[in-house]
Amino acid sequence: MDFQHWPPVYDEHYFPAPSQRYWFPHIETMDPAERETLILRKLQAIVRWAWEHSPFYRQKWEGAGVHPDHLRTLDDLHRFPVVTKAELRREQAEHPPFGRYLCVDRSEIIRIHGTSGTTGKPTVFAIGRDDWRRIANAHARIMWGMGLRPTDTIFIASFFSLYLGSWGVLVGGERLQATCFPFGAGVPGQTAMAVRWLREMRPTAFYSTPSYALHLAEVAAEEQIDPRDFGFRLMFFSGEPGAGIPATKRKIEEIFGARCVDSGSMAEMTPWMSNAECAFRHGMHLWQDLVYCEVCDPQTFEPVPFGREGTPVYTHLERTSQPMIRLLSGDLTRWVNEPCECGRTYPRLPYGIYGRIDDMFIVRGENIYPSAIEDTLRPMEGFGGEFQIIIDREKAMDKLVIRVEYSEEWAQQAKITPGTLDQLQDQMAKRLRSVIGVWPVIKLEPPGTLPRTEFKARRVVDNRQLYEALVEPSS
Amino acid sequence: MDFQHWPPVYDEHYFPAPSQRYWFPHIETMDPAERETLILRKLQAIVRWAWEHSPFYRQKWEGAGVHPDHLRTLDDLHRFPVVTKAELRREQAEHPPFGRYLCVDRSEIIRIHGTSGTTGKPTVFAIGRDDWRRIANAHARIMWGMGLRPTDTIFIASFFSLYLGSWGVLVGGERLQATCFPFGAGVPGQTAMAVRWLREMRPTAFYSTPSYALHLAEVAAEEQIDPRDFGFRLMFFSGEPGAGIPATKRKIEEIFGARCVDSGSMAEMTPWMSNAECAFRHGMHLWQDLVYCEVCDPQTFEPVPFGREGTPVYTHLERTSQPMIRLLSGDLTRWVNEPCECGRTYPRLPYGIYGRIDDMFIVRGENIYPSAIEDTLRPMEGFGGEFQIIIDREKAMDKLVIRVEYSEEWAQQAKITPGTLDQLQDQMAKRLRSVIGVWPVIKLEPPGTLPRTEFKARRVVDNRQLYEALVEPSS
Numbered sequence: 043m044d045f046q047h048w049p050p051v052y053d054e055h056y057f058p059a060p061s062q063r064y065w066f067p068h069i070e071t072m073d074p075a076e077r078e079t080l081i082l083r084k085l086q087a088i089v090r091w092a093w094e095h096s097p098f099y100r101q102k103w104e105g106a107g108v109h110p111d112h113l114r115t116l117d118d119l120h121r122f123p124v125v126t127k128a129e130l131r132r133e134q135a136e137h138p139p140f141g142r143y144l145c146v147d148r149s150e151i152i153r154i155h156g157t158s159g160t161t162g163k164p165t166v167f168a169i170g171r172d173d174w175r176r177i178a179n180a181h182a183r184i185m186w187g188m189g190l191r192p193t194d195t196i197f198i199a200s201f202f203s204l205y206l207g208s209w210g211v212l213v214g215g216e217r218l219q220a221t222c223f224p225f226g227a228g229v230p231g232q233t234a235m236a237v238r239w240l241r242e243m244r245p246t247a248f249y250s251t252p253s254y255a256l257h258l259a260e261v262a263a264e265e266q267i268d269p270r271d272f273g274f275r276l277m278f279f280s281g282e283p284g285a286g287i288p289a290t291k292r293k294i295e296e297i298f299g300a301r302c303v304d305s306g307s308m309a310e311m312t313p314w315m316s317n318a319e320c321a322f323r324h325g326m327h328l329w330q331d332l333v334y335c336e337v338c339d340p341q342t343f344e345p346v347p348f349g350r351e352g353t354p355v356y357t358h359l360e361r362t363s364q365p366m367i368r369l370l371s372g373d374l375t376r377w378v379n380e381p382c383e384c385g386r387t388y389p390r391l392p393y394g395i396y397g398r399i400d401d402m403f404i405v406r407g408e409n410i411y412p413s414a415i416e417d418t419l420r421p422m423e424g425f426g427g428e429f430q431i432i433i434d435r436e437k438a439m440d441k442l443v444i445r446v447e448y449s450e451e452w453a454q455q456a457k458i459t460p461g462t463l464d465q466l467q468d469q470m471a472k473r474l475r476s477v478i479g480v481w482p483v484i485k486l487e488p489p490g491t492l493p494r495t496e497f498k499a500r501r502v503v504d505n506r507q508l509y510e511a512l513v514e515p516s517s
Numbered sequence: 518m519d520f521q522h523w524p525p526v527y528d529e530h531y532f533p534a535p536s537q538r539y540w541f542p543h544i545e546t547m548d549p550a551e552r553e554t555l556i557l558r559k560l561q562a563i564v565r566w567a568w569e570h571s572p573f574y575r576q577k578w579e580g581a582g583v584h585p586d587h588l589r590t591l592d593d594l595h596r597f598p599v600v601t602k603a604e605l606r607r608e609q610a611e612h613p614p615f616g617r618y619l620c621v622d623r624s625e626i627i628r629i630h631g632t633s634g635t636t637g638k639p640t641v642f643a644i645g646r647d648d649w650r651r652i653a654n655a656h657a658r659i660m661w662g663m664g665l666r667p668t669d670t671i672f673i674a675s676f677f678s679l680y681l682g683s684w685g686v687l688v689g690g691e692r693l694q695a696t697c698f699p700f701g702a703g704v705p706g707q708t709a710m711a712v713r714w715l716r717e718m719r720p721t722a723f724y725s726t727p728s729y730a731l732h733l734a735e736v737a738a739e740e741q742i743d744p745r746d747f748g749f750r751l752m753f754f755s756g757e758p759g760a761g762i763p764a765t766k767r768k769i770e771e772i773f774g775a776r777c778v779d780s781g782s783m784a785e786m787t788p789w790m791s792n793a794e795c796a797f798r799h800g801m802h803l804w805q806d807l808v809y810c811e812v813c814d815p816q817t818f819e820p821v822p823f824g825r826e827g828t829p830v831y832t833h834l835e836r837t838s839q840p841m842i843r844l845l846s847g848d849l850t851r852w853v854n855e856p857c858e859c860g861r862t863y864p865r866l867p868y869g870i871y872g873r874i875d876d877m878f879i880v881r882g883e884n885i886y887p888s889a890i891e892d893t894l895r896p897m898e899g900f901g902g903e904f905q906i907i908i909d910r911e912k913a914m915d916k917l918v919i920r921v922e923y924s925e926e927w928a929q930q931a932k933i934t935p936g937t938l939d940q941l942q943d944q945m946a947k948r949l950r951s952v953i954g955v956w957p958v959i960k961l962e963p964p965g966t967l968p969r970t971e972f973k974a975r976r977v978v979d980n981r982q983l984y985e986a987l988v989e990p991s992s
Contacts, residue, residue: 138717139717139718148696149667149668151696152691152694152695152696152697153696153697153698153699154670154696154697154698154718155698155699156714158710164714166717166718171694192624193624195629201701201704202677202678202699202701203677203699203700203701203704203707204700209699216627219624219627219646220627221623221626221627221628221629222627222628222629223628223629223630224628224630224677224678224684225678225679226676226677226678226701228703228704229676229678229703229704230705230950230956231947231950231951231954231956232678234951235633235951235954238951239631239639242613242614242641243614243629243641
């Protein structure tokens with residue numbers, strides 16, 4: 043790679059020795075201060091690129107009184123206003139289909155993807171030819187860090203369509219020279235077919251969302267197949283938290299007998315794997331020279347010190363087609379800058395992404411994250427793996443109902459009677475009360491009652507309609 | 518491209534002038550006799566490759582008393598025995614997972630795909646790194662011949678999973694430098710979403726199976742959208758006949774106001790587009806220097822003269838990973854060698870692929886054998902031993918109905934009620950879905966209801982009239 047040139051052009055013939063821990067040893071282990079010089083140079087280049095090619099950014103920045111010349115140090119970056127997803131949707135509605143932040147000629151676009159449009163109008167992603175190669179090289183490098191090697195066969199069990207997760211793994215796996223088995227997901231009956239293929243082909247690596255992996259294990263169990271028989275060595279995930287939540291990580295590792303690695307930022311940020319654990323899995327590294335991440339105060343959007351909690355704000359350093367400069371994730375995490383066992387000198391998110399600054403919900407004044415509820419229930423005896431949160435308002439008082447499936451195993455051991463159900467419900471409510479600060483009403487249900495998602499788990503039903511008029515951040 | 522070297526290596530930087538009709542003018546328009554020399558050289562190379570790398574082929578050929586040295590002219594090829602799909606399945610069952618016709622090192626494999634396993638055990642496809650590039654170059658060249666150009670945006674509306682159709686279009690479209698929008702298909706609700714995206718993005722080109730295009734038009738109509746408003750210029754198809762049948766072609770062209778182009782051979786033969794129409798669409802050309810096709814007598818497997826009907830027997834000329842040498846398609850077609858308006862000097866299939874020499878049938882792009890249905894039902898409790906397959910077309914979508922007799926024994930044990938019938942029907946449908954890849958409608962009937970045959974059971978009733986509007990050839 044030529045570090046002087048921007049946008050960077052990767053040597054497609056480069057390949058590390060298989061015994062080598064790092065794809066690019068120098069960059070991955072360099073002194074953080076030295077890396078900051080590299081990052082700043084790339085940052086200055088992409089900000090200028092956007093200023094010159096995007097009326098959207100220029101207008102936004104002029105309105106905020108900032109100019110590329112103001113970016114003299116990394117610390118200057120927070121003077122540039124954050125971009126929200128709502129803003130991107132609005133921009134694309136006004137300037138269809140790509141918005142005025144498409145910074146390459148249309149002839150350069152080789153791929154179109156998008157969001158599935160759950161919030162009304164979908165967002166369209168256009169990816170340039172050169173960007174696609176940079177994404178491939180970034181993902182290969184990060185997947186190498188997870189421990190993937192050319193000898194691996196990667197079974198990709200997520201939907202190949204608008205969703206970029208599957209495609210990013212595929213193009214990274216190809217660059218890594220692994221064998222890719224892009225099986226997909228989402229079509230009725232496909233999970234049962236996946237079980238058959240997995241048993242037959244025994245791929246060494248597996249990618250999906252964490253909830254899909256748990257679903258797969260259930261389908262395997264229905265066919266009397268132990269998921270350990272698939273023989274996975276490495277499973278890596280994105281698309282929803284889960285794999286970074288200690289209890290879920292442990293559960294996946296136990297069920298499959300494989301190493302569980304967390305990754306993921308946002309589809310808009312592709313290469314989205316710029317947050318990703320290494321093979322030691324002490325929390326996701328921020329691969330800062332690919333995508334620069336600031337963990338920020340959710341009100342001021344200024345970076346918080348290491349050790350503190352905040353929301354990631356991401357900036358592309360290599361994407362020319364639709365560069366995102368300070369895209370607000372709305373996620374919640376805590377970052378640290380302590381050394382990792384792997385030797386990489388990137389900051390880390392030791393607890394992964396564990397909440398949302400917007401889907402976090404408040405019940406009787408308490409901030410509650412579904413992930414906290416999940417983390418509390420997972421290790422409890424009797425918990426069947428699925429739950430749903432329903433928030434109601436009863437006579438002006440918030441009522442938190444958690445529907446929980448009990449496990450088959452528990453049902454067999456403890457005879458199901460109103461008595462045993464009450465007892466387990468009480469235990470769960472008590473345990474949760476101590477974690478979330480609110481007494482929930484637990485409703486135990488038989489296994490298989492709750493709706494399954496093959497994609498992102500949607501577990502919170504808020505009937506109070508409190509958050510309808512979400513305030514846009516005052517950039 | 519270096520024509521002296523085998524396996525061929527394509528120049529990835531080569532690109533024809535946009536105004537040029539042909540990708541490789543010289544090869545596509547050369548004197549057929551001259552081309553035969555080229556084909557023979559490639560044929561000799563691949564037969565020797567298989568002999569040296571594949572115990573499967575060597576054993577088979579030794580048994581038939583043939584040797585690569587016997588291949589002195591194209592005419593000698595028919596001395597080599599045909600390969601059947603059943604043979605490949607058997608070989609993979611005995612030598613899992615790839616069979617002894619995998620002719621490259623496992624480290625060369627970059628992709629795994631497969632059939633959906635209609636005959637019980639699926640066939641596994643392993644594609645080598647270099648083959649994948651050759652497939653890309655072959656498809657780009659053929660798609661260029663269809664009239665696709667870098668300015669096109671190709672909406673790919675077929676399932677991205679085992680099925681190679683979608684992937685072949687994608688990798689060809691990428692090499693052609695078109696914009697690819699790999700939308701996929703098959704997930705509940707996805708067609709309605711496709712309608713929204715098509716109206717919004719207005720891609721110029723569209724790929725799917727012909728029946729899916731008709732289904733899409735119906736879904737559009739439900740939303741009061743005229744499919745002509747999508748603005749397609751070019752639609753191209755494979756996966757099932759249809760697009761080559763004059764009446765269906767006309768129907769698609771009228772509904773969408775676009776040019777309808779037929780293509781396709783077999784997944785095993787990827788690059789499968791080696792049968793494909795050009796922009797003039799006078800029937801599929803046989804791109805003989807990529808995949809050599811002989812249209813053969815269904816008994817002797819010797820080529821029939823031009824003008825006659827037979828079954829295509831295919832031979833890879835550039836695939837090193839799993840070379841198919843004389844793979845019997847079992848399809849039915851008629852070939853001619855008359856000049857085409859486009860100026861290419863390849864033979865043609867003026868009526869496309871219009872039938873089968875066996876009882877295999879295709880529903881929603883899945884190859885289905887009655888024997889697979891029988892094998893699945895046989896061990897099931899409640900199955901009475903007789904069944905009948907009825908294929909209908911309902912609103913342009915294939916509908917597979919299977920009338921099944923339940924057993925006397927089951928009728929005695931389980932009281933016959935709507936509930937017990939439903940339950941057994943569900944079980945059978947679910948089991949079959951996982952094997953044949955399509956949801957059937959099961960109709961349970963009392964023992965003795967279905968017609969008996971004394972000789973070969975003729976169990977398939979196809980009401981779709983796929984092949985009906987066939988014009989009798991004049992030659």
